[in-house]
Amino acid sequence: MRHFVIVGILVIAMAVLTYVGLDAAGVASQMHPVAASAQAASIDQLWNWEIIAMSFLFALIVVPMLYSLIVFRRKKGDTTDAEHIEGNTPLEIAWTVGPLILVVFFAYMGAYSLGEVRRADPQAFEVKVKAQQFTWTFEYPEYGFVSTELRLPVGRQAVLKMESVDVIHSFWVPEFRVKQDVVPGRVTEYRITPTLPGSYKVRCAELCGTSHAYMESPIVVTTQADYDSWVAEQQALAAAAQTPEGQGQLLSVKNGCTGCHSLDGSALTGPTWFGMYGKEEELADGATITVDDEYIVESILDPNAKIVSGFPSPSVMPPYQFTDDELASIVAYLKTLK
Amino acid sequence: MKRFFSSAFSRGLLWQLIGTLAGAGLVTGIRALMGLSVTDTFFFTEPAWVLGGLVGAVSYLFGSGVTADWVKWARGMDTPEHPEEHFSGWEKYINVSLDHKVIGIQYTIVALLLISIGGLFALIFRTELAASELQFLTTDMKLFGQNGPQLYNTLMSLHGMIMIVSILLGIAGIMNYVVPLLLGAQDMAFPRLNAFSFWIAVPAAVLLLMSLVLGGFDTGWTGYPPLSARAPVGMQMFFMGVFVAGWSSILGALNVIATVLRMRAKGMTAWRLPIFVWASVATSIIALTATQLIGLSFQLVMFQRLFGMGFFDPAKGGNPVLFQHLFWFYSHPAVYVFILPGLGVISELLPVFVRKPLFGYRWIAMSSLGIALVGFVVWAHHMFTSGMNEYLRVPFMYSTLLVAVPTGVKFFSWVATIWKGKISTPTPMLFVLGGIVVFLMGGLSGPPNATVSTDLHLHDTYFIVGHFHDTIFGGFVFPFFAAIYYWFPKATGRRMNETLGKLHFWLMTPSFFVLTFGMMYIGLLGMRRRIVDYDPALGFDTTHLILTIAGYLIATSVLVFFYNFFNSIKNGEKADGNVWNSRSPEWQVPSPMPTHNYDQAFEVVGEPYDYGLEGSKYIEFSTSAKSKH
Numbered sequence: 001m002r003h004f005v006i007v008g009i010l011v012i013a014m015a016v017l018t019y020v021g022l023d024a025a026g027v028a029s030q031m032h033p034v035a036a037s038a039q040a041a042s043i044d045q046l047w048n049w050e051i052i053a054m055s056f057l058f059a060l061i062v063v064p065m066l067y068s069l070i071v072f073r074r075k076k077g078d079t080t081d082a083e084h085i086e087g088n089t090p091l092e093i094a095w096t097v098g099p100l101i102l103v104v105f106f107a108y109m110g111a112y113s114l115g116e117v118r119r120a121d122p123q124a125f126e127v128k129v130k131a132q133q134f135t136w137t138f139e140y141p142e143y144g145f146v147s148t149e150l151r152l153p154v155g156r157q158a159v160l161k162m163e164s165v166d167v168i169h170s171f172w173v174p175e176f177r178v179k180q181d182v183v184p185g186r187v188t189e190y191r192i193t194p195t196l197p198g199s200y201k202v203r204c205a206e207l208c209g210t211s212h213a214y215m216e217s218p219i220v221v222t223t224q225a226d227y228d229s230w231v232a233e234q235q236a237l238a239a240a241a242q243t244p245e246g247q248g249q250l251l252s253v254k255n256g257c258t259g260c261h262s263l264d265g266s267a268l269t270g271p272t273w274f275g276m277y278g279k280e281e282e283l284a285d286g287a288t289i290t291v292d293d294e295y296i297v298e299s300i301l302d303p304n305a306k307i308v309s310g311f312p313s314p315s316v317m318p319p320y321q322f323t324d325d326e327l328a329s330i331v332a333y334l335k336t337l338k
Numbered sequence: 339m340k341r342f343f344s345s346a347f348s349r350g351l352l353w354q355l356i357g358t359l360a361g362a363g364l365v366t367g368i369r370a371l372m373g374l375s376v377t378d379t380f381f382f383t384e385p386a387w388v389l390g391g392l393v394g395a396v397s398y399l400f401g402s403g404v405t406a407d408w409v410k411w412a413r414g415m416d417t418p419e420h421p422e423e424h425f426s427g428w429e430k431y432i433n434v435s436l437d438h439k440v441i442g443i444q445y446t447i448v449a450l451l452l453i454s455i456g457g458l459f460a461l462i463f464r465t466e467l468a469a470s471e472l473q474f475l476t477t478d479m480k481l482f483g484q485n486g487p488q489l490y491n492t493l494m495s496l497h498g499m500i501m502i503v504s505i506l507l508g509i510a511g512i513m514n515y516v517v518p519l520l521l522g523a524q525d526m527a528f529p530r531l532n533a534f535s536f537w538i539a540v541p542a543a544v545l546l547l548m549s550l551v552l553g554g555f556d557t558g559w560t561g562y563p564p565l566s567a568r569a570p571v572g573m574q575m576f577f578m579g580v581f582v583a584g585w586s587s588i589l590g591a592l593n594v595i596a597t598v599l600r601m602r603a604k605g606m607t608a609w610r611l612p613i614f615v616w617a618s619v620a621t622s623i624i625a626l627t628a629t630q631l632i633g634l635s636f637q638l639v640m641f642q643r644l645f646g647m648g649f650f651d652p653a654k655g656g657n658p659v660l661f662q663h664l665f666w667f668y669s670h671p672a673v674y675v676f677i678l679p680g681l682g683v684i685s686e687l688l689p690v691f692v693r694k695p696l697f698g699y700r701w702i703a704m705s706s707l708g709i710a711l712v713g714f715v716v717w718a719h720h721m722f723t724s725g726m727n728e729y730l731r732v733p734f735m736y737s738t739l740l741v742a743v744p745t746g747v748k749f750f751s752w753v754a755t756i757w758k759g760k761i762s763t764p765t766p767m768l769f770v771l772g773g774i775v776v777f778l779m780g781g782l783s784g785p786p787n788a789t790v791s792t793d794l795h796l797h798d799t800y801f802i803v804g805h806f807h808d809t810i811f812g813g814f815v816f817p818f819f820a821a822i823y824y825w826f827p828k829a830t831g832r833r834m835n836e837t838l839g840k841l842h843f844w845l846m847t848p849s850f851f852v853l854t855f856g857m858m859y860i861g862l863l864g865m866r867r868r869i870v871d872y873d874p875a876l877g878f879d880t881t882h883l884i885l886t887i888a889g890y891l892i893a894t895s896v897l898v899f900f901y902n903f904f905n906s907i908k909n910g911e912k913a914d915g916n917v918w919n920s921r922s923p924e925w926q927v928p929s930p931m932p933t934h935n936y937d938q939a940f941e942v943v944g945e946p947y948d949y950g951l952e953g954s955k956y957i958e959f960s961t962s963a964k965s966k967h
Contacts, residue, residue, distance in 0.1 A: 003758075025859070032863050043791045050792065054782045061778050064753050065771070074693075074762045081693040082760040084950035092701045095750040096743060103739040103785075110739075110789030111732050117791045118728070167565040168658060170723060170798060174864035177795040179723045183659060184564055185652020188725040201873070205723075205798040205866050207558050209565060210487050213869035269477075310478065312485055314379075 007067050014059035022051055036175035036200065036221065038157075038193040042116040043177045046109055053102065117178060120191060121157035129162040129190075131169040131182040133208055133316065134215040134269065135259025143231055145238040146254045149218040150202065152194050153227035160190040166318060170206035173219055179205055194221040210316050211260070211269045248333025251326055260317065263337060270317060271308055273337045282309045293331050300327065345432040346402040347540070353401025354394040354541050361393030362386040379483060380552045384571045385644055387552065391545050391578040398541035404434045404533050423933060434537065436529035437933055441536050442515025443829060445507045446822070448536075450903075452504030452543060454896070459497040461893055463490055463870075468886040470874040482551045483570070490870040492554025492572065499546060499559040499576065502672070503583050505814050506625075507539055509679040510590045512821050513618045515829070517594060519924035520612040522603030522942075522957075524934045527596035535590040538582060545579035548572075558868055560669070563639050563650040563661050574643065577636040584633045587675075591622035591629075603923075603957070605942035612922065612946050613702055617682025620706040621675045624713065628668040628675075635664035659724055666717035673806075674713040677813025678706055681748060681777070683821045684770050688752060689947040690920045691767040692759025696947040698751040705751075708744035716741060722793045731790045738788040745781055749774070765839030766918075769820035772847045777812025779851075780805060783858060798868075801861030804854040811850055819899065826903075827917045831929045832910030838902040845895035853888040856881050921946065921956045 019028060026032045028051040031044045072082075127150065128139040138150045152158050162171060162182040171190055172179040175198075180190040204215035222230070241250045252258060260269035271281075279291050284307045289295055298305050303317035322330070342348060365386035366376050375383060382390065399405050407417045425433050430440050431447065466475045466486075475486030484492060514536075518526055526532045549555060553570030566573055598619050602611070638649045639661065648654025650661045689696045696702065718726060718734040752774055763771070783805040786792045796802060819842070827833050860878050861867075872878055916925040923940055924931070940957040948954040 027859065027862050040795075043795055046789060047786060047792050047795075050786050050789070054785075058778065058782055061749050061753055062775060065756055065774065068753075068756045068759065069761055069763070069771070072756075072758055072761055074760045078760060080760070081950035083758055084695060084948065085697065085754075085758070086695045086945075086948075087698040087701070088754075091754070092698045092747070092751075096701075096747055099743050099746040100740075103742050104736075106785060106789060107736045107739045110735050110791060113789070113791035114731065114735075117794065167568070168562055172798070172866070174795070179794050179797055181724050183725045185656075185658065186725060203864070203866055203873075206562075207491070207556070207565070207868040209556055210485070210491070212491075213487070213866075213871045216873070312477070312488075 003067075003071070007064050010067065011056075011059045011063045014063050015056040018055035018058055019052060022055065027051070033174050034196065034198075035177065036173075036194055036196040036198060037177065038195055039117045039191075040175070040177040041195075042113050046113045049109065050106070053106070118191065120159075121193070124157040124159040124191065127152075127158055127160050129160045129171065129182070130165065130256070131162065131171070131204070132165045132256050133167065133318070134204070134211040135256030136171075136202060136204075136215070136217040137254060137256050138217075139254075140231070140234075143235055145234045146250070147234060148253055148256075148258060149220060151220045151222060151227060151230050152192070153224045154194050154197050154221050156224070157191060157193040160192070162188045162190060167208050168206050169204045169208050169215065171202055172205040173200050173202050175200045181206055197221045197223060210312065214269070215259070244329040244332040245336050246333075247326070248329035248331070251322070251330055252333065255320065270311060273334055275338055277331075277335045277337070283307060284309050284311075284313050296331050296334060297327050300330065341429055342432065345429065346404070346434045346537075347432040350398040350402030350537070350540065351544070354398040354544060357397025357401075358390040358394030360390075360397075362390030364393075365389045378571070380571055384574060387571050388574050388578065388640070388644060391548070391575055395538070395541040395545060395578070395582050398544075399534070399537060402434060402537050402540075404530075404537040406434075407530055420934065434533055436525070436533055438514050438518050438526045438529070438532060439829065439931060439935075441532055442511050442513075444536055445511030445514055445539075448539065448543070449504045449508035449511055449818075450900075452500050452507065454900075455547070456497050456500035456504060457893055457896065459493040459500065461889060463493050463497070464886045464889040466490060466870065467872075468883050469879050470872050470876075470882075472871055475870060483553045487870045488554060488556055491556035491558075491868070492550055494868060495555060495558050495576070496546065496550060499580060500543075501810075502559065502676075503539070503543060503546065503579075505676045505810070506583065506587050508814065508818050509621065509676065510535070510586070512679060512683065512818070512825075513594055513622075514590075515825065516821075516924075517597060517615060517618050518601070519828075519931065519935060520615055520922065521598065521601055521606065522923055522936060522940050523597060523601035524936075526593050527600055528593050531589055532593050535586045535593065538589075539586040542579050542583035542586065545575050545582060547579075549575035549579065560665060561636060561639065562665075563642065563658055564652075566639050567642050567651065574640060577640050580636055581633045584629045587625045588629045591625035594618050594622040595626065603940055603942055607942075609700060609703075610942050610944075610946060611703075612686060613696060613699065614679070614682040614686040616703040617678045617685070617706045620710040621678040621682075623707075624671045624678075624710050625675050628671045628714070631664055631668035632672070635661055635668075638664070659721070659726055662721050662724055663718070663726075666720045667714075670717040670720060671710075671713040673809065673813075674709055676810060677777070678709065680773065680813045680815075680817030682706065683817035683824075684752065684773055685748070686922075687766055687770050687820060687824055688755050689949055690918050690922075691763070691770070692756055692761050693949045694755060694759040695945070695949055695951075696751070697754035697757075698747070699945075699947060701747050702751050705744035705747040708747075709741060712737060712741050712744070719788055719793070722790050723797050735788055735790050739785060742781070742785060749778060749781070764823075764918075765834070765836055765843060766820045766824035768840065768843045769816045769823065772843060773812050773816030773820065775812070776808055776816055776847075776850065776854075779854065780808030780810075780812050783808060796861065798866060799861035800857045800865040800867055803867050804857030804859075804861060807857070808854045811854075822903070824918065826906065826910075827913040828924055828929045828931065830907055830910065831912065831914045832906055833913040833917065834906040834910055835902050838898055842895045842899045842902065845898065846892050849888040849891035849895070853885055853892065856885045856888070921949065923957045926957065926959070 022028045029048050130137045139146045164182040164184045169182040176192050180188050200219040201216045202219050240246050262268050262272040265272050265274040276291050282288050300320050303315040307313045362382045370376050466473050475490045477485050479486045549572035552572040555569040555573035557566045641647045642649050648656040650656045650658045685702050716738040719738040722731050860881050914929045938959045940959045943958045944955050946956050
């Protein structure tokens, strides 16, 4: 009996210590990264309950084990066997039924929490998300423009309708907590209600190929007023895209080109576009070419035809199809990047 | 050396090489006649490599001679019922033997070899991850037609599958060696099939490793299409390797079940079976009935690539999510295949070292079957974010959480077994205790992945990676080492060194806790799995450095183990008696065991784990001559 009392006290102490320790590490009641959506609050709450249960169960197994190892260890020279205890049916039933109840409780909590996470707001506004190796693009159908960053006003539910043009990707913003795969051939839905203004990143969470690690795009949560002015700005940009150069820029954004081709000279998966037009380049096979209209068009339609030395071969870029006008406008846009 | 090159192992490899070239050459010839292209990036075209891989694997089996008896039977010739051993010493292990003990050791050695290869891959990419930005797997480097990030993906994917195959071989090793001994059988039910199951795993491992040099593949071990439909030709070698390895698993499981059903000693009723046998049966039921699904799902992608059948291609009306259902229908139960024998080892060894009966023997036996059966209806919890039917996520959450109940029974029963025992802690017991605590960490970090909403955050992060490694180390790696330390004297007549064994344990265990706890921690904070590089702004550099150091410490501890293992075969302290003072039948006769096991048959007259009961006996050797089976 004395052993049971001591172990009982130690279990409780250990459970409390474990929970306090995990909480201090920032993985229990106050979670890192910061929770930035209404959905995250519900998820974090369930998580905290689970940490409490985990801490208790951890102590419940580990403490009697360690206690036995110390108190009941074999004394030197003792070769006799221990007490012959084969089992205890009521105890076995108790530790079958007890966990069963706990499990059903957590399953209920999990279902409830899932309901909260998926609760649809009829006022939600729609953004179309397009995923492709290795970029995200965001189309705002209400306003008719496309962006490489996702801007959301705080406190309003956004419903993202997501499509993939190539392989499976997964939309994950750690601060929003929720994750949803983007699957070719279907539209998946992601509902989120941002609650905390700030800059975050969507990071692709489903292995999608060579540059999967870098498939990230900025997400900005702002006040409604800032959001409105950003929308006006983007609409103005879209309207300005009547020139061939503007058209080309819009096409490059829409097709996610800038995920792999930087505009500032920095090296990404593909060659930078900055100062590319007119440059002499050495190819993987040793030949030299000048980047001109013909070369650019060929590289868009058949990325594998001529690969600049130092870049992945075979090319990781998929072939694209454009009309002649569109190709001309892209070339016109590239000429402006100096 | 000459005897090595003329062994079944080497002959098989030569035949596999010839077979691969012949198969590939055949396809190339046909393609040339049809006017299709005959060469590609990796010399042969993809269809040529696929047929070459298949013909090569089959050639290995004929070349090694494991099919020799069947060929003779087909030609109407007779073979002796108990073939003589032609080889002795180390040569026994690189040639075909029908003795279950030799096959068990062959399995174990190959498993250890593959663990080393998989571990080496892990060290390579763990080193790359020690700091943000690319260190040496850069976009400029080039190896086997892959640049750094592509090579990272290949190594990471192969780490997964090589380890899975090594685990399957490892459990087959323990089951093969131990189950017939525990049952009092002379051998497994089908000795030739048993040898076949082992030898087919060798060309499978070769195929898997071939994928590394044939352009690799960048899909992870899960091989989800459409990505796997676009990957380099290495993908096909990976599919083929898994497909062939699956045969080993299915046929081995069939053999275990047949052996347990038909070859038990007199008086060994269901409730007197050693607990490890219960676990082996549970695991074999899963391996026998679920493995087909991973073979099928990979085969469908293979056909999609070869013949343009659009099973998972949305452009042709296919469905990528369907693949995930087929894949996980095996691959979730598979983790129970990995852990159930290990949990069986824990239950089998605990009573010996606490000198007390196994607490609630029947409940533990039934919990293994319970886990095996529930395991069949939980697969979709890997797909909560996949875009599958939303409402189906809830029933899968319930079924998944239900696994906690039989698993909990095991933990509580173990604790009750230890309670008031007279506990001693030689190396095997240390690994048993370590296994329990590590598996507890894995078990407790499981439910948050089962409750859908929390899983939406945790899925595809390092939290899962940490959770998974905890379950596999606790459920397989620790018990596997415990089993090796425990049964080593039975196999060799010598003990492994205790000091080195304890060094192995105390080096590996704390490092492993640091490794997985760190993984779970950064996973929660936003570290995605399967990435070659991470954003320095996330501030994970320090943690990753610690994880890498922990990884190296684990590798060091395994090197200590290897030294101890090979050194003890020749130089270990002699131990031919009942080293652990166990009641189990195999320890009642001198070690090492003779070829056909027990010289005298035994009869089961009591309970297996009645430690502490005055005058009780588990078995009694009959006075009559050799057992007959």
